[in-house]
Amino acid sequence: MDFDLISKAQYSEARAGIISTGHGKIETPVFMPVGTAGSVKGIHSRDLKEDIEATIILGNSYHLYLRPGIPVIENAGGLHKFIRWNGPILTDSGGYQVFSLGDIRKLSEEGAKFQSHIDGSYHIFTPEKVIDIQRSIGADIIMAFDECTPADADYDYAGKSLELTNRWLNRCFEQFHKTEPEYGFPQSLFPIVQGSIYPALRKKAVQDVMTFEADGFAIGGLSVGEPEDVMYEITEVVTGMLPENKPRYLMGVGTPPNILESIDRGIDMFDCVIPTRNGRNGMLFTSEGIINIRNKKWENDHSPIDKNGTSFVDNYSKAYLRHLINSGEMLGAQIASHHNLAFYIQLVKTARDKIMQGGFKDWKKEMVIQLNKRL
C-alpha cells in the first residue's frame, strides 16, 4: 500500500492524498461506508460504486466470523468476491464489537472470551486469531486487535488498558509477519492509537505505534461518549505526532460537522454507521441542514430530498420519503441511507477539492454552521 500526500490546506492541518491498494486507488480524505456483515445496509454494491461513488467500504471481523463464518468466505475466494465488491475493503478487527458485548465477554492477557450475540455460543479472540481471520477475509487494510477503552475510564485503568493494547499490538504484528495474504494481493495492518481522553497516554500510544513500520495509523476510542471538544483536542494531539507520510484513520466518527472538523485536524479516513442507521430512522443530512423526515412539516413538501443532491434518490420527494418511512416501507430506509451516504461522500470530496484549490478553512467554517441547522 502506498500513500501520496499531494496537497496541504492553508491555516489548517487538512491534507489531500491518494492511497494505492491492490484493488485500486482511494483519494483522501475519504468516507468509508460500513458494511458490517458484508452488506452496506440497504444498498447494492453496484449503486455504492456507480451512484454513491464509494471508493472503499468496511467489513467487520466479529460479525463475519460469526456469520457466514470464515470457511464460507474463504471458499468464495475472500470477501471481495463473496460480496461482489471489487474495490478496496478495510476490516475492523472486532475489538470494538467484542468490548461492546459488556457482560458476555471477559478479558485476559491471552485475549477476549465472549458469547455470540446471535446464539450465545462461546468464542475467543486473540491477537493472533484476529490476524488469521483478517487474512482469510482478505481486506486490503486490516486492523490490530485492541481494547477500546471506555470513555469513563480513569487514568489508571486507561493506562493499563493501553499497555495491554500495546502488548497485543506486538503479537498482531508478529502474526502478521509470520503469515501471508491468501488471495494474491497485499494487505496492510494498521495499529490503533488508544489512551482514552488523556493526552499523556495518547502521546505514549503514538510513540508505541510508531515503533512499527505500518502503512497507516488509526485512532480509536473516540466518539464513545466524551464531549466533542475533547474528541477534537485528542485528535489534534495524535495527528500532531503521527508521521506526515502515512494516512490517519479516525474510527467511528461521526456527524458531518465532526468529519469536517477532524479533516481540519489532519484526519484522512473516516467510517461511521450514522448515515445508514440514522437514515433508517428518518434523519437526513442535506446541503441545507438536518431533516427529520417523520415530522408533519414535510407531509406536503413535494420538493426533492436535497436540491443539491448528487444521487438518483434525491429525485424522490420529501413527502414521498416521509410516507415511506412512516409506513415502515423498506424503500424508505433504502432511500434515506442511500442519500445520506452519497451526501457524506460528496461532502468529503468537496472538502478535498477545497484543500487542493484553497479556501478549505473558510468553507469548513460556513459548512459546519449550515450542517448543524435543523430544518
Place this chain on the structure above:
Amino acid sequence: MDFDLISKAQYSEARAGIISTGHGKIETPVFMPVGTAGSVKGIHSRDLKEDIEATIILGNSYHLYLRPGIPVIENAGGLHKFIRWNGPILTDSGGYQVFSLGDIRKLSEEGAKFQSHIDGSYHIFTPEKVIDIQRSIGADIIMAFDECTPADADYDYAGKSLELTNRWLNRCFEQFHKTEPEYGFPQSLFPIVQGSIYPALRKKAVQDVMTFEADGFAIGGLSVGEPEDVMYEITEVVTGMLPENKPRYLMGVGTPPNILESIDRGIDMFDCVIPTRNGRNGMLFTSEGIINIRNKKWENDHSPIDKNGTSFVDNYSKAYLRHLINSGEMLGAQIASHHNLAFYIQLVKTARDKIMQGGFKDWKKEMVIQLNKRL
C-alpha cells in the same frame, strides 16, 4: 385506452396484444409488480423500469387512502408524480383488502364500513367513494368496487354476493361517467367478474359486466383458497365468454406455473405479491426451479442466483444471498424480491414471444414441469 390483439397461439387461447395508455404502451401478456402503498417493496422505481423492465405497476386504493391519504397524493399531482413512476399504473379498488379485514368490517347495500388496520379509525367505502378516490390517485386503469366472495361460500351466498357486486358495479360506472380524470390523461374502469367457484354464476357475472362499455375486464375471487383445477376451470369459463378485443386481467394470480396456465387460457394481465413476499422469506423462482435459499445446501454455492437471469442482481451468489437472508440483512430481501420480479417479467415476455413466433403450447408444457421443480 386501446387494446390491439396482435397474435393468437395455436392449440391455445393464449394471446399477444398491446394496451395503449396515457402513460405509454404495455405489451401483453404482462405481469404487473404490486406497489401496495405506493412502493414495490424494496425496489427503486428506476430499477423497476430499467432493470426489471416492468411496464405497469399496481397501487392499492385502501392502503393509499389510509396512508399517506388522498389529499397528499392530490397535492403531489397524482400517484405517478408522488412515487416518481411515469409509466402506466393500475389501482385496485380496495375491495379485496376491505373484505380481508374480517371482523372489523361490515357490509351493507350502501358499502363497506371498516376500521383501519393502522389505527382502528372508522371509515366507509362506497362504490362512489372508491371511484372518487381512484380519480384522485389518478391511475391509468382503475377497478370497480366489488365483494370478493370467499372461496368457501355456498351457492346461495355467492349468488347474493354477485348481485350486490353487480348493483355496486352500476353505481361505480355511474360515478365514473359523472366525474373526470383530475390530471389530464384518460382513465379506464375495469369491472370485476365474481361468482366464486360456480360456473353458472360466473356466466351470469360475465353477462352482467358485458353490459358496460369497459376497456377491459378483470376476474376476481380466484386464488383465494380453491383448488388449482377449479381456478383453471373457472378461468376458462370466463375467458371463453369475454370479448376477444378487450384485455382480461386475472387478479392476484399466482405462481409461475399458474401464470403460464392462465395465459394458455386467454389471460392478458397478472399481478401478485408472491415474487416480493416469498422473496423476502428466501424463496426464489429461477429458470431451473424453486430455491429455498435458507437451506444449508446453498451455504457454499458461490454460483449466480440464476445463471439464466437477466437482472444485475443475478450476479450475486447463492451463498451470499443465503447469508444476507439468514442474517436479516435488508439487502437480502431486496435481492430476492428484485430477482423474482425480473424472473416473472421475463417469463411472461418469453411466453409472449412464443405466442407470436409459435410453439407456445409445447414450451408451456415443458416450463411448467421445470418451474415446479424444487432445487
